[in-house]
Amino acid sequence: MGRGKVEMKRIDNKLSRQATFHKRRRGLLKKAQELAVLCDAHLGVLVFSSTGELYDYCSPHTSWSELIQRYKGITNAQLQGTNRDDDQKLLEDIARLKRERDHLVASHRMMTGEDMPCSTTKEELADLEQKLECALGKVREMKDKFLNQQLEESRHKVSILEEKNSLMRHVMNHDEQPRAVVEAELMAPMMLPASAFGSFFPEAEEEGLSTSLQLWPQQLPDVQDPSLQ
Structure with missing residues (x-):
């Protein structure tokens, strides 16, 4: 009967956890040694237990300092290449945004008539006039909408006040x-x-x-009893 699948989670029992660590640690270091010998790979394995004990393995044809220097050289080159690409992309985005800003500023000055070139044709002026009239119409529409909204709110407030006054008048008139x-x-x-x-x-x-x-009455009148006389 084959082994059951082991669930990948922390082992709660301390003794079982330590036994599993030592067994799998030996297997890991053994696989690293086989990989270095069979494939002529330069590798290093560092393992720290839960109690702080160190277990390591380094391939026989290299050293830890050499492995660390090679690792730093490769990772620094990758980081520098990544940073260089990011800087180049950032400069391109900045240049694109500047061009868009200059175009918008020029369009705005032309729409307001501040920077109208002398070579402007009649058709261009007519087109500009049409655009300004369209924009003015939208502004007036928004203004009318805002005023109507304020008017509706005022009417609603007046209606509420009239209802309150009517209620108070009704209470006062029917108070017997x-x-x-x-x-x-x-x-x-x-x-x-x-x-x-x-x-x-x-x-x-x-x-x-x-x-x-x-x-x-406060004082009783004098009454004479005939029988007493």
Whole structure:
């Protein structure tokens, strides 16, 4: 039965991870040695473990310093070539943008009549006049659109204010009792006369608290009982 496919992810178990590292590290260095001997290749392999241990291999017909110098020389040449190409492209883009800018400036000055050449023909002037009229029409159209938009917004605001005024007028016209009367009615339970509770307090009359409704006179008339005579 063949081996199952190993999933390429970090091994969580520390012992299994170390065992797999040492096994595959030996295989990697062995393959590098075979490649150097069989194919006469100049190569170097550097491996650092998770604990910081260094394992390396360098082909027998070269050294690490030579490999590093060759690597730096090749990569620097590639970077310089890339930078040179990028600089050349950047200069070409700058020159193209300058030409476009000069053309736009000349067209603008010609449209405004500031730099009109003497050799301009009648047809060119008529064409320029037509272009200016077309541009003026577009400007007026945008202006009218902007003014109409402002007018619609103003009408909408006026409509909202009219609705608010109408609502307030409706509330005031259908209010059956004035505010003062309503407040007095609300405060009435708090100012009931003492006589409403079946007793009479003359000191309340002395203090001037006689604004409540009186159900009988303050002093009872003298009544003579015939039976007492």
